[in-house]
Amino acid sequence: MAEIEIGIGKSGRRGYSLDEVAIVPSRRTRDADEVETSWQIDAYQFDIPVIAAPLDGVSSPATAIEMGRLGGAAAVHAEGLWCRYEDPTDVLFEIAELTAQRGSGQGSETERITRMREIYSSAVQPDLIAQRVSEIREAGATVCIAVTPASTESLLSHIVRAEPDLLVIHGTVTSAEHLTDGAHEPLDLKHLVRRLEVPVLVGGCASYQAALHLMRTGAAGVLVGVGPGVASTTGRVLGVGNPQATAIADARAARMRHLDETGVYVH
Template identity: 60%
Template structure:
């Protein structure tokens, strides 16, 4: 039962936990790390590791999406990013990476004012498909109706609708809202949608027919939603809530399983592992993959929130470079900082708790040790 705390006489707030506030408890049975499986599947698509590259220009380009795919992960291209606005965005990516911090956001707004070009959406997705990996692209809810037919015609395998908050019922007096349930029903490809940060919102998204639900709001390294609009969802509680919504939806739907995908705030391998233990089937990574040598951001990181023309809710930040993408995912690690060998860390945690697959790892024991109390 969730705990409510009295903020004042007229308002109560629910107690929520961040990933730093929880930890995994070893069990009486252990396994050999080499005996565990880290594979996961969404719809008909199988992957060796539960890692999704975030649709952010500092993380995923056509080249890095292909590299992730060949390593057994999934890269999602931002179809409203620089790769669909410019024929050759490389000079602009280099410029953004080199900007002084106090000038970065304004210049990002200027660069992203260039319109998205449908022909470039087609071209980029064809580049990824030609490499023989799973093709995934993301649009915001606001642009989905405008560009979805271009995306589907280009041969996307997984369609991602990603926003800071996505609801099954958006009410607007200014424009015709996206009817998610009808949209997903009419589409021939599986849809991942989010973000959701509580039980009710997630349950409604699952009822639309989505294949996966993204969990998270305002927790990423480049997000400033708490500072700008006062909204944030503690990730540990959000993941656990959405996983519970998934359990109830399975009962309601007669067994339909919706993938829960944690999105944002997993900056180190420990947080990545805990997100899976809390009930996520896969994790969408931003900053950790932005630290890879191949990352387009060249040691800097920014997201779609930074390019908003009137109220940016994120910024470009420096994350540094730690090594090749393969080292970030599979090691070896040479520092005990959780920035490399994410899959090795997952295997070790699964082995320590006695589980041999990610699905059963969600049953592991956890403790709460609030970060603020340490």
């Protein structure tokens, strides 16, 4: 892709969001019955190519069970409300009310932020992680548990003990090499992924090099995307990210290189 001069000594590439690209029909059509949407990651087969995001507003044990029934999966976050509260229903309704107040201009933004911090200050309960895994597994769905890189080491033993089918290490930006001032030991993704028996999906990333490095850790899948979408404030607040269509294309190119180098296909 041609580079564009931004200013003296600075250049960049034009990125494209999904809204800016379209799928062009080819010269042949195919009957709907002949279209195959199933896919497999490690030993787990899915009928539809969808894993619901590990967000409290998206995934719950009930969501994971229903997604499993439909042929997909949903990632329940080990640091989310379902692993902090025995029954977070009332708290979720309160968050919805806070969101509604924001939309209607009621109340103070500072008060809403303070209350959200209070809600999430409740400690993660390891027993609830095991309970959520058990609930989903007993319903016959594939169990997918997510955790942030910062909390992976502290929660890993509890997650592994619960025996999920898939583990998602998910952050706004996740890299294979994290630099630190030495105040704390950074997560060594390559060492971690290779010593776990459970398949690991890692992300997010938004560039060719970042995706390739994550694939080289031994991850079974890479989450692509930093900043795009209406649910994300990263792009708007921090100016960090990459238009999603370009990010997907770059990650695909990284996957092809990794496949050529290792013979391993990464999702």
